[in-house]
Amino acid sequence: MLAMNFRGPFRVRADRNRPMPEIKHPQDAIVRVTRSCICGSDLHLYHGLVPDTRVGMTFGHEFTGVVEELGPGVQNLKVGDHVMVPFNIACGVCPFCQQQLFGNCHESNPQATAVAGIFGYSHTAGGYDGGQAEYVRVPYANVGPTIIPDGMDLDDAVLLTDVVPTGYQAAEMGGIQKGDTVVVFGAGPVGIMAAKCAWLFGAGRVIVIDHIEYRLEFVKQYAQCEAYNFKELGDVVEFLKRTTGWYGADVCIDAVGCDAAGDAFQSLVGRKLPLTGGAATALHWAINSVKKGGIVSIVGVYGPLDTLVPIGNVVNKGITIRANQASVKRLLPILIDHVMSGRLNPKAIISHRLPLEEVAEGYHIFSAKRDNCIKPVLIPPRANA
Amino acid sequence: MENKNKPEPDKTIEADNDRKIANSSKDHIPGWGIDANPENDPTYPMKHWNGADHQRFNYEKPVQQPIDVEILHSTERPGVSRVFGTSTPPSGLSGMIRRFAFKYSESTYLHWVPLVLADRINVVEGYIDDLAHGIIPNPFAERGWPAEWKYNRKSLVTKVAVGVAITAAVVVFLNQKNKKTKKLFS
Numbered sequence: 001m002l003a004m005n006f007r008g009p010f011r012v013r014a015d016r017n018r019p020m021p022e023i024k025h026p027q028d029a030i031v032r033v034t035r036s037c038i039c040g041s042d043l044h045l046y047h048g049l050v051p052d053t054r055v056g057m058t059f060g061h062e063f064t065g066v067v068e069e070l071g072p073g074v075q076n077l078k079v080g081d082h083v084m085v086p087f088n089i090a091c092g093v094c095p096f097c098q099q100q101l102f103g104n105c106h107e108s109n110p111q112a113t114a115v116a117g118i119f120g121y122s123h124t125a126g127g128y129d130g131g132q133a134e135y136v137r138v139p140y141a142n143v144g145p146t147i148i149p150d151g152m153d154l155d156d157a158v159l160l161t162d163v164v165p166t167g168y169q170a171a172e173m174g175g176i177q178k179g180d181t182v183v184v185f186g187a188g189p190v191g192i193m194a195a196k197c198a199w200l201f202g203a204g205r206v207i208v209i210d211h212i213e214y215r216l217e218f219v220k221q222y223a224q225c226e227a228y229n230f231k232e233l234g235d236v237v238e239f240l241k242r243t244t245g246w247y248g249a250d251v252c253i254d255a256v257g258c259d260a261a262g263d264a265f266q267s268l269v270g271r272k273l274p275l276t277g278g279a280a281t282a283l284h285w286a287i288n289s290v291k292k293g294g295i296v297s298i299v300g301v302y303g304p305l306d307t308l309v310p311i312g313n314v315v316n317k318g319i320t321i322r323a324n325q326a327s328v329k330r331l332l333p334i335l336i337d338h339v340m341s342g343r344l345n346p347k348a349i350i351s352h353r354l355p356l357e358e359v360a361e362g363y364h365i366f367s368a369k370r371d372n373c374i375k376p377v378l379i380p381p382r383a384n385a
Numbered sequence: 386m387e388n389k390n391k392p393e394p395d396k397t398i399e400a401d402n403d404r405k406i407a408n409s410s411k412d413h414i415p416g417w418g419i420d421a422n423p424e425n426d427p428t429y430p431m432k433h434w435n436g437a438d439h440q441r442f443n444y445e446k447p448v449q450q451p452i453d454v455e456i457l458h459s460t461e462r463p464g465v466s467r468v469f470g471t472s473t474p475p476s477g478l479s480g481m482i483r484r485f486a487f488k489y490s491e492s493t494y495l496h497w498v499p500l501v502l503a504d505r506i507n508v509v510e511g512y513i514d515d516l517a518h519g520i521i522p523n524p525f526a527e528r529g530w531p532a533e534w535k536y537n538r539k540s541l542v543t544k545v546a547v548g549v550a551i552t553a554a555v556v557v558f559l560n561q562k563n564k565k566t567k568k569l570f571s
């Protein structure tokens with residue numbers, strides 16, 4: 001079958017000779033992929049920042065597809081169902097899954113206890129081949145895959161597998177109270193969605209920080225918020241203090257993660273060498289620009305190594321930090337409702353539709369921010385079979 | 386013969402002792418639990434606390450996926466998880482380094498730094514593997530440069546021109562040096 005094949009940092013290709021996935025466990029399903037996105041998280045793999053990313057792996061954790069084959073232990077699906085598949089692989093019965101922490105399942109990743117299994121996300125996240133392919137193996141198919149409701153656009157459905165729940169949870173973890181000033185670092189798909197969702201929780205003011213002009217323009221319109229280019233602000237923290245009456249933001253959200261720009265030292269030790277878990281520039285700004293007793297919500301992804309953050313300020317300011325991988329399954333019911341009712345319009349963030357054969361171009365355009373790219377989606381040749 | 390003087394091994398670190406200790410009587414601790422407050426839960430609403438944490442891993446687990454490829458597992462868990470991915474098992478030199486890395490816990494640099502090293506070596510192995518399978522790697526296509534040509538032609542052309550200029554300069558320089566050395570010795 002045709003699938004993406006990772007060859008090393010900044011090098012991927014569409015490979016026609018990948019083996020078809022097989023049922024390996026009674027609760028497995030095989031899904032024929034109909035839409036598959038490239039995510040900012042994939043860029044961390046693409047840039048070589050996630051340890052144990054092996055050559056020959058297929059990435060892709062945001063996909064929809066049609067059930068082609070089922071293991072004998074799957075009761076909740078039937079062949080032919082068109083499903084969206086949450087990016088977290090979750091067993092549904094471990095203590096973490098039982099308590100709705102589907103992004104922290106204990107029975108889907110042998111290689112690391114700090115993160116659950118994620119489709120196509122290195123061996124540090126379980127060693128699963130992902131959905132940037134014609135077919136994919138979906139474990140624990142009773143738990144994650146959710147039938148796409150009648151009338152829902154496929155482009156909306158595929159964004160419900162990660163971006164929408166992640167943006168929503170970023171806002172939710174912020175514990176936003178009505179009237180709060182919320183600062184979102186990052187105007188990528190996740191930051192855009194976090195800004196949009198902050199209003200649902202009653203934010204009084206939403207400010208987005210990035211340095212890519214076209215993304216700032218986009219988020220200003222799409223999320224009806226303020227947006228500023230940190231390259232033009234001088235000292236970002238000082239700006240945010242001033243614009244909040246010298247108080248500090250009520251809530252800061254890190255939707256950037258380990259590939260952050262804006263600080264030469266962080267970029268050197270976090271991205272170039274890399275000796276730390278990534279460049280924590282945005283997180284550093286978030287901690288320093290939130291108010292005393294404020295909340296910092298982190299959805300930006302960092303590597304497992306130590307990362308440079310001003311932890312002393314977290315203590316002295318009494319900051320509450322809330323962070324996690326999004327628990328997609330927990331949030332799907334409410335988010336399906338928000339999409340079907342028109343309160344959220346995720347598909348508007350899709351800027352590029354490419355055939356799976358052009359996966360290398362897709363990665364490059366998204367990574368290098370060419371052609372005003374916000375969110376690329378890949379369409380496999382058998383999407384309409 | 387058994388050594389009678391050998392002290393009893395300390396059982397407190399055994400996995401099954403944790404709950405025994407936690408559930409034992411606290412009568413000897415004045416005020417035990419007097420300020421407990423279930424409302425004090427900063428994990429809500431992301432986590433819906435139901436006490437399952439205190440059962441630890443005593444629940445009915447899914448059946449084990451057959452382990453038919455080499456799977457490395459974290460030292461922070463007793464074995465492989467019930468399901469796992471079977472992509473790209475460890476192989477070659479990078480595989481040896483990965484096996485070494487998995488002797489150390491996720492909490493150590495000895496785990497992560499070798500894995501990063503293995504990833505870099507794996508790239509070279511990838512080239513060799515491609516050639517062995519009659520595939521000539523095409524770094525231009527793999528880096529998505531056709532897109533660069535389409536959307537960022539000017540900078541791509543500059544990049545290539547600079548590359549060519551540097552190469553040409555180096556060639557000229559080496560040539561001249563060669564001539565000079567030849568002169569010296571002729």
Ligand SMILES: NC(=O)c1ccc[n+]([C@@H]2O[C@H](COP(=O)([O-])OP(=O)(O)OC[C@H]3O[C@@H](n4cnc5c(N)ncnc54)[C@H](O)[C@@H]3O)[C@@H](O)[C@H]2O)c1
Binds near residue numbers: 040042185281282299
């Ligand atoms: N926790 C989760 O469940 C989860 C899920 C999906 C994605 N993520 C993570 O969220 C992050 C964002 O994802 P995305 O798809 O939007 O990625 P993206 O790469 O498209 O967007 C990141 C944005 O941050 C901007 N940026 C860089 N440095 C910055 C700085 N110092 N301050 C402010 N902005 C800065 C970039 O210009 C870019 O626009 C990534 O780290 C990704 O891995 C987490």
Ligand SMILES: [Zn+2]
Binds near residue numbers: 039040041163
């Ligand atoms: Zn994603």
Ligand SMILES: [Zn+2]
Binds near residue numbers: 096098
């Ligand atoms: Zn679980």
